[in-house]
Amino acid sequence: AIERTFSIIKPDAVAKNNIGAIYNRFETAGLKIIASKMVHLSKEQAEGFYAEHSERPFFGALVAFMTSGPIMVQALEGENAVLAHRDILGATDPADAASGTIRADFAESIDENAAHGSDSVASAEREVAYFFSTEELCPRTR
Numbered sequence: 020a021i022e023r024t025f026s027i028i029k030p031d032a033v034a035k036n037n038i039g040a041i042y043n044r045f046e047t048a049g050l051k052i053i054a055s056k057m058v059h060l061s062k063e064q065a066e067g068f069y070a071e072h073s074e075r076p077f078f079g080a081l082v083a084f085m086t087s088g089p090i091m092v093q094a095l096e097g098e099n100a101v102l103a104h105r106d107i108l109g110a111t112d113p114a115d116a117a118s119g120t121i122r123a124d125f126a127e128s129i130d131e132n133a134a135h136g137s138d139s140v141a142s143a144e145r146e147v148a149y150f151f152s153t154e155e156l157c158p159r160t161r
């Protein structure tokens with residue numbers, strides 16, 4: 020089925036000028052960008068987005084990193100988009116990520132892992148809505 024998923028290109032990958040290279044991976048995989056913008060998150064925005072991780076030991080470092088510079092946020096649309104996106108991202112820890120995946124090719128560590136992708140259709144809906152209004156989404160008819 021056609022799904023939507025949510026993507027972040029994190030501060031490390033933006034700083035390394037890898038936005039276009041990562042967009043190319045999305046498009047090559049058949050994922051269509053239906054909304055996109057650059058944002059520099061506030062502490063409150065980052066904490067709200069990652070609220071499910073608030074009790075984890077890495078939460079403080081995660082929020083500090085995600086507010087350290089601008090990020091790109093995207094809504095992606097395509098067949099089986101949530102899983103298709105996670106496949107091309109690779110494992111959360113780049114040391115475990117399969118070769119040819121975004122994290123294997125662009126990330127340095129589990130903390131600075133280049134990109135985020137929704138883990139389910141339900142999270143995708145919440146995450147897309149966290150950053151984009153309905154009017155900002157441009158569903159593709161071709």
Ligand code: CMP
Pocket residue numbers: 072077081111129130131132134135136
């Ligand atoms: P992301 O998909 O953005 O979701 C939460 C982030 O926390 C994750 O990617 C990692 O960058 C970061 N993180 C740091 N340590 C861990 C860990 N032990 N398990 C999961 N995520 C971690």
